[in-house]
Amino acid sequence: MSDRPVWQGKPRPIALALKGLALFLICAVVIFPFLSVVSTSLATKQQIDANGGYVLWPTSISFDAYRQIFDGTGVGRSIVISLGVTVVGTAFSLFCTVLAAYGLSRRNMLFQRGLLSFVLITLLFAPGMIPVYLMVKQMQMLDTYWALIIPSAVSAFNIVIVRGFIQAIPHELFDSARMDGAGEWRIFWSLVLPLSRAVIAVVGLFIAVGYWNNYFGPLLYLNDQTKWPLQLVMRSFVLQNHVTSNSSAQPGLAAPPAQSVQMALVVIATLPILCAYPFLTKHMSKGMLTGAIKG
Amino acid sequence: MAVNQALPRVLRTFRGRPPDSPDSPEVPGKQPRPAARAKSFVMRMRQDSPLLLMTAPAVLVLLLFTYIPLLGSVVAFMDYVPFLGFTNSQWVGWNNFTALFQDNLFWGALANTFEITFLQLLLFFPVPIMLAVLFNSVAMPMVKKFVQSVIYLPHFLSWVIIVALFQQILGGGGVINRILATHGMSGFDIMSDPNTFQLLLTSQAVWKDAGWGTIIFLAAIAAIDPQLFESAAMDGAGAWRRFWHITLPGMRPIIILLLILRLGDALTVGFEQILLQRDAVGPNAAEVLDTYVYFNGVVDGNWGVATAAGLLKGVVSLLLVLAANKLAHRFGEEGIYRR
Known part of the structure; x- marks a missing residue:
């Protein structure tokens, strides 16, 4: 059980x-908010009202909040947008990062130092x-999803990690x-890619989390609310207490979203992170250290 | 083994060019490098064209969205009008900077930024160090692993979620206030109180990233030679003295490195986090340099002045890193780069 040295x-x-008490408290401080959010999202309206706006343990479970979210509030579309940007963005970012990392790992390549x-x-x-914003504007990328994907696609830090x-x-x-006569592309495809799968997976997951969580990018570059990804929709639902404009046409939904609906949205936005989390923890300390020590 | 070592040499003569061996130790003695250097530029170009093509996408993205915008900072010296573009907008010299220095909002934003940085250095920075020492002393691997995977989690959540969670628990209508109310105690609303806003920011930062921050300190502790602890214990040093004389000095280089990095980021304080909550507490408490740039530039269209503020921030940050690094060298530490 214990690894304590003699x-x-x-x-x-x-x-x-x-x-033990300290560790318990630390864990409780992290877990408690999640518990409260998940419970509130699953509780019925009566139960929330009776309890005064929150629920710590739902007595009867109802999925009404989730059903309501996907009923024409535009949240469904924003989830699709978020997923799309995350998938395409991660693919593009990894494409640039891994190729460049291999090229730059070759010390005798022409211009390698430069x-x-x-x-x-x-x-x-x-x-x-501001200069980045003006550049994006100059390239006619405002109000397109490319503005969320391309400017942040390449990070020198990621290149350094993969290159190491x-x-x-x-x-x-x-x-x-x-x-045996293999060319560079062949070497990259059949040697480098399979052998660096682990690091590509870790870096890719970090990139994906970044795209999924991005909310300032869309706020800056997307004026059209119908193009908003999940994080921005969640901001207006939960933090600003109003539903996004495209749904205000429906009179029934113009009222501020109910507590359980807000919390359901938080749960939905957290879910992909929770799914990726086991893979992240499995490799992350290794990846972090490669980056930190090898520089 | 012999074959392995001979192979590169064979290749070298075979292809007339040193084999690519990034990590291979330099072979002393005769080296065919001069011959390789002498190879014509055109031939090398042809040989390396696939590799150059591979680096091209990343280089292009960096060129377009890092280098050209860096040059685009000249907007700070222009009366930039989007309709006229870069080429037709007027040059105004240092006018944007003088306008900036006469703006009270700018000085307020600067003061807030420094206050938040100072508060985070004081209240955030030591937390991961203490947590790392605590986790390191946990002897049961199961417990240690569980606690770690719990406290790393918040790092991966977006600021929107974090603020929503804080609102649900601590907000005016949040869990704790309801519990207080049902027990007949007066509530509080820390989420919209400008006076405690900076403390709120710091506690959110601690909740999100203090756990994640332990990774690097745990690695530093793990890198300390266990024999040091063992012999110290043999000589009768208690847990406290072992901590003070072995663990802490062992972590010192990393602590100093992170302090330098934090100092270089002194002007950057949780932009996304603050932007989300600025409406709740008002700009007086929540305006920092980055939000000043955003609202002045993108929202109000004062492109020149906002870019000037951003440029000033970039230059000062760079100077701060260099100065902090110099300071670290003076104290005999390694810093970010070696002298």
Whole structure:
């Protein structure tokens, strides 16, 4: 059960109890809000009203809130938009990142030093919000989903992580492939990709979480509310207490969304993260450390 | 083994070009590099064209959305009118900066930014360190793993969700207030109180990222040689002295590195987080540099002044990193880069 080294000796029971209490409290502080949100989203209106706006343990479970969300409030569409941007964005971002990481891992490539510094310099200098916005505008990308995907697709940090991983592949493999007449694309496709699957999965998951959670990008670039992704719709439902404009045409829904509906929306927005979470935890400390130590 | 070592050498003579071996140790002695250098530019270009093509997409994106916008910061010296574009807008010299320095809102935003940074250095920064020490002392692997996977989770949630959760628990109509009310106690509304807004921001940041922040400190503790602890314990050092004289010094380089990075980010304080809650507490308490840039530029259309504020922020941030790094060197630490 315990991994305590012998030299540490046995801790006093009081110390153990205090430590246990601290850990319990820390976990409770994280878990409690989720519990309350999930319970409230599943409770009936009567129960919420009787309890004064929140429920910690629903006595009868109702999925009305979820049904209501998908009934023409535009939330269904915003979920599809969010999923689409996340999938396409992650694919595009990984495409750029992994290819560049392989190219830059080749020390004797023409211009390798110059290109590598070109990438690394972006770690130090970040352009301001306004110039990027003006650039996106100049390229006619306002009110398109590309504005959410392309400007943030390439991060030097991700390239450095993947590149470090590729560099750790034994070079004899590349040498023998080249001996057998494989070209660079072939080497990339049949050697680099399969061997760096682990790091690609981790970096890809982090990129995907970033796209899914992005709310300032759409706020900045999308004026058309019908194009809003889930995070922005959730903001107006839950934090600003009104439904998005396209649904206000329906008189029944113009009233502020009910507590349970708001909480159901929070649950829906959290769900994909929770699904990806086991994979994230499995690899993340490894990925973090590769980035931190190998630089 | 011999074959493995011989192979690159064979290749070198075979292709007349050093094999690509990123991590291979430099082979002392004769090297065919000069010959490879002498190879014509055209031939290398042809040989490396697939590789150059592979780096092209990333380089193009960085060029378009990092480098050109960096150059686009010249808008700070223009009276930029979107209708006229870059080429036809008027140059106005330092006017945007003088207008910026005469704007009380800007100074207010700057003061708020520094206050929040200071508060987070004081109340946020030590938390992951303490948590890491606590987790490290947990001897049961199951418990440790469970606690870790619970407290890493909030890091992956969006700020919209975090603020919604805080509202549900701490808001005027939230769980805690209802419980207080049913027990006949007066409630509070921390979510819309400008006076405590900065504390609220800090506690949200702690809830979201303090757990995640432990990863790097746990790694630092794990990298300490266990024999140090063992021999110290043999010599009669108690838990407290082992912590003070071994654990803490072992973590020092990482602590200093993160302090430097935080200092370089002194002017960046949770933009998305603040933007979400600015309406609830009003701009006096919630305006920071980034929100100032956003509202002045994108919302009100003062492109020149807003860009000037952004540019100023970028330059000062860079100077802060360099200064903090220099300071770290003076104290004999390694910092971000070596001297």
